[in-house]
Amino acid sequence: MYVGELAGRTGATVRALRYYEAAGLVVPRREPNGYRVYEPVAVRQVERIRALTGLGLSVEETRAFVECLADGGDTGDECPASLAAYRRAIVDLEDRIARLAEHRDSLRAGLAAATARMASHRGVRRRLSAADxxxxxxxxxxxxxxxxxxxxxxxxxxxxxxxxxxxxxxxxxxxxxxxxxxxxxxxxxxxxxxxxxxxxxxxxxxxxxxxxxxxxxxxxxxxxxxxxxxxxxxxxxxxxxxxxxxxxxxxxxxxxxxxxxxxxxxxxxxxxxxxxxxxxxxxxxxxxxxxxxxxxxxx
Incomplete structure (x- = not known):
């Protein structure tokens, strides 16, 4: 299939397909006239890339799954490299969650302190309002x-x-x-x-x-x-x-x-x-x- 058909079947843009090609993930063969022709497996590869990047993985981190599909895997999950990529992604995500939780707690503490200061300041203002x-x-x-x-x-x-x-x-x-x-x-x-x-x-x-x-x-x-x-x-x-x-x-x-x-x-x-x-x-x-x-x- 040509690039336009692949884009239509997967929902990816032609620009994204060119990027996947440049990264060596979804590589078409060239016809004598220079047109790119993709194998049927390219549909599942592009769909897998889009699904995984939607979960937060980078395009490069999807390589193990794309290569597993190219080697005959049904879903791209069956290969040891894919399982290792899952584990790395989960560890990275847990680290990010922990950092975000720390940031959230710091923001909550800052909000609480600021609210307390404002409440104290309003108390001063209320006292001032009755000043003689x-x-x-x-x-x-x-x-x-x-x-x-x-x-x-x-x-x-x-x-x-x-x-x-x-x-x-x-x-x-x-x-x-x-x-x-x-x-x-x-x-x-x-x-x-x-x-x-x-x-x-x-x-x-x-x-x-x-x-x-x-x-x-x-x-x-x-x-x-x-x-x-x-x-x-x-x-x-x-x-x-x-x-x-x-x-x-x-x-x-x-x-x-x-x-x-x-x-x-x-x-x-x-x-x-x-x-x-x-x-x-x-x-x-x-x-x-x-x-x-x-x-x-x-x-």
Missing amino acids: PSGLPGERLPPLSLAATDGRRPRLDRLGPGRTVIFVYPLTGRPGVDQPEGWDTIPGARGCTVEACDFRDRYAELREAGAARVYGLSAQSRAYQREVVHRLHLPYPMLADPRLTVAEALGLPTFEAGGMTLYRRLTLIVSGGVIEHVFHPVDEPGTHAAQIVDWLTET
């Missing part, structure tokens, strides 16, 4: 460096001389993007964009009143915040704290929404790396910057 920031005045800011939208990484305990205003907010929305489910029912959640804009509009007043610098701070990424700074034309940088490191260091209050842990709204007045005053709660985020201006002017 009224006792923060007099506390020093932690030596944490946060990514800012202006490309810098200011260290919180070394912000520079003069007073620094850090307004902490939950999450600024984007046009056309839905807020987390139930957002409007969460006390203090709404108003982040209007607050950011109020600080923008009163930025010059804040500076004149004695604020050497102004930062916004949230758990959103720097990339997210950079879009907000660009879209709202904010003259001050935002600080990104997606891991809530400041919350954990100072015990700032947080809340859960849409599967995220977010900061509750408050504002810190910092001088010399020490918290001088805390505004919390912030009931009117749209006019909060004016409240800060008044406080700075009076103190």
Whole structure:
């Protein structure tokens, strides 16, 4: 039979048959015109190769069975070399199973450890959510460096001389993007964009009143915040704290929404790396910057 017929009867591709020929497993004879002609036994040989490779053997590992069929065997299993090939394949498979079982156990251990860490971390977050920031005045800011939208990484305990205003907010929305489910029912959640804009509009007043610098701070990424700074034309940088490191260091209050842990709204007045005053709660985020201006002017 020719190669096309053999391919049709066995389901093998012509390319696979050429590969078996190159490996010396299923070798046709050549007619004077150059055509390949396969003997009837080639059907059983190709079927055996395909069955064994389907069980995980390599093409080379099927050689003993193919040669046994060529020597007159009915199934290719009857020869001593075939039995030896079975035994080697079983040993190799058992070794692979053992290695895979070790990998599985290592992955299970890693998953268990990660789950435990996350559960512990969620426990910390739950404790933080009930934190009361009224006792923060007099506390020093932690030596944490946060990514800012202006490309810098200011260290919180070394912000520079003069007073620094850090307004902490939950999450600024984007046009056309839905807020987390139930957002409007969460006390203090709404108003982040209007607050950011109020600080923008009163930025010059804040500076004149004695604020050497102004930062916004949230758990959103720097990339997210950079879009907000660009879209709202904010003259001050935002600080990104997606891991809530400041919350954990100072015990700032947080809340859960849409599967995220977010900061509750408050504002810190910092001088010399020490918290001088805390505004919390912030009931009117749209006019909060004016409240800060008044406080700075009076103190």
